[in-house]
Amino acid sequence: MADLAALQRAFHAACTGAAPLASALPLVREDGVSPARRLRVYAHAYWSRIAGALAADFPKLRALLGAEAWDALVLPYLRAYPTRHPSLREAGAELATFFADRGEAGHADLARLERARTVVFDGPDGAGPLSRDQVIARPPEALPELALRLVPASALVELSTAADLVWDALEDGRPPPAAAPGPRTVLVWRRDLTVIHRTLEPDEAAALRCVQRGASFAEVCEALGEVLGPAVGLPLGLPLAPEDAAARAAELLLRWLDAAAIER
Amino acid sequence: MALFPHLGHGLGLRTQHYADATAGAGAGAGAGAGAGIDWFEVITENFLVAGGNPRRVLRAVRERWPIVLHGVSLSIGSIDPLDEAYLDQVAALCQELEPALVSDHLCWSSLGGHTVHDLWPLPYTAEALAHVAARVHRVQDRLGRRILLENPSSYATFAADELGEAEFFAELCARADCGILLDVNNVFVSCKNHGWDPHAYLAAIPAERVGYLHLAGHVREGDLLIDTHDHPVCDEVWALYAEAVRRFGTAATCLERDDHIPPLPELIAELGRARAVAAAQTAEPRAAARG
Numbered sequence: 087m088a089d090l091a092a093l094q095r096a097f098h099a100a101c102t103g104a105a106p107l108a109s110a111l112p113l114v115r116e117d118g119v120s121p122a123r124r125l126r127v128y129a130h131a132y133w134s135r136i137a138g139a140l141a142a143d144f145p146k147l148r149a150l151l152g153a154e155a156w157d158a159l160v161l162p163y164l165r166a167y168p169t170r171h172p173s174l175r176e177a178g179a180e181l182a183t184f185f186a187d188r189g190e191a192g193h194a195d196l197a198r199l200e201r202a203r204t205v206v207f208d209g210p211d212g213a214g215p216l217s218r219d220q221v222i223a224r225p226p227e228a229l230p231e232l233a234l235r236l237v238p239a240s241a242l243v244e245l246s247t248a249a250d251l252v253w254d255a256l257e258d259g260r261p262p263p264a265a266a267p268g269p270r271t272v273l274v275w276r277r278d279l280t281v282i283h284r285t286l287e288p289d290e291a292a293a294l295r296c297v298q299r300g301a302s303f304a305e306v307c308e309a310l311g312e313v314l315g316p317a318v319g320l321p322l323g324l325p326l327a328p329e330d331a332a333a334r335a336a337e338l339l340l341r342w343l344d345a346a347a348i349e350r
Numbered sequence: 351m352a353l354f355p356h357l358g359h360g361l362g363l364r365t366q367h368y369a370d371a372t373a374g375a376g377a378g379a380g381a382g383a384g385a386g387i388d389w390f391e392v393i394t395e396n397f398l399v400a401g402g403n404p405r406r407v408l409r410a411v412r413e414r415w416p417i418v419l420h421g422v423s424l425s426i427g428s429i430d431p432l433d434e435a436y437l438d439q440v441a442a443l444c445q446e447l448e449p450a451l452v453s454d455h456l457c458w459s460s461l462g463g464h465t466v467h468d469l470w471p472l473p474y475t476a477e478a479l480a481h482v483a484a485r486v487h488r489v490q491d492r493l494g495r496r497i498l499l500e501n502p503s504s505y506a507t508f509a510a511d512e513l514g515e516a517e518f519f520a521e522l523c524a525r526a527d528c529g530i531l532l533d534v535n536n537v538f539v540s541c542k543n544h545g546w547d548p549h550a551y552l553a554a555i556p557a558e559r560v561g562y563l564h565l566a567g568h569v570r571e572g573d574l575l576i577d578t579h580d581h582p583v584c585d586e587v588w589a590l591y592a593e594a595v596r597r598f599g600t601a602a603t604c605l606e607r608d609d610h611i612p613p614l615p616e617l618i619a620e621l622g623r624a625r626a627v628a629a630a631q632t633a634e635p636r637a638a639a640r641g
Binding site: 089091094097098101102112113114121124125127132168169170174208210211238279 | 481507
């Protein structure tokens, strides 16, 4: 007679596909229905419940791959990255890694973007966004010391392909383009209750990485100066003139404030 | 004195009804007396998140209604250690919401740290009983309150079984001082799937330990009934519910729907049927309680 531990190990292995279903048949009573039929209910439910949750959290990736290919990937994914969290919300936490392991950079990036949107959706509430009026109300001489932080429900997503354009096309019902290689950074944030994302220009991405670490406005200006130096018509290799960096930083700051992306 | 509050007739809160619920649609006239929704049951794991809309909705609903926390991941029967991080989160949610009741399932759903997100059946053995009872004690100590465990719909029983499910529940309640969330639909489904007698099942459940009842729909798939929560309650389950109310009296009732979810008024109408069935039973002389 199997003890509790032995029974759970055998049942788990059979119903997750780690062992043949037949290996657990002797454990199960028949009572008018074959033990194999009974175990198949659990084996199917294990797969289908998690597959359903993944489909809900990665609708664009599923649309890109097609339902049949998507379904075929769920069990290999679950074998590679078994779910370890009490909430189904975390079932897709390693999906981007799974695709990266397979060398599918475009799929990994799209998974990364969709996962970030899920995480931001119910990420922490903050004190509220900083407004343009609140910044204007401060003395001008205090602006350099203004501490900038992204709202807590936000993420900077680093992509190696144009998966953001694939997302846009699928959202609009257009045929998705091939995910061309090249680094891109996407800001995902929650405004009120709505999750938004926007692809950043390279200098804006550098500035927001600085903000993400916690920076003053002056430090953002400095970071922009380092990034923009070679690209704005100044002699190659020289840093951006400080007043130009400050102007660009001010432009970006207003953009972030109007987007409700900076925490009060 | 009753072990559990009489909450009346409630609904399982689902995302499709968030807007209606936050607007106060279906609010009854008070616990146990309402014509609408007396309380909401919420799935604990859906609210173990930091913020955003789920937490906003939860706060809004809690302002207006009593809430019952209903978990699916306690894995009370697993040989794995209890998930302390999960218990910490549930304890924090209890502190924040002051739920009227806290429930989960008599099942196991994890092994070796792997969470399967399903309600797998336990063997009803003396060993499992001792194991589960000890863990219920620890959970109740951690949460500082009595918990209720639900009978799952099951599709397999084990050659090792030494007790019936209802007898297992009765003994567990005696040992661990916990309560029972009796899912009437699950009684029906499991009895059909295993050839058990649903009347004997209800008779073997200790009436004073039943904190609330669940109602839901199921489907037949060939030779088994499957607990899908995607249909209205069927007539046979209504009949069993009437019998349960006669036996368990004022236990609260929750209607669950997880798929093919209709507009809220439709569910409120179905809840009204539950209220009418319960009223008809309690208006009649109580049958002699068995067990």
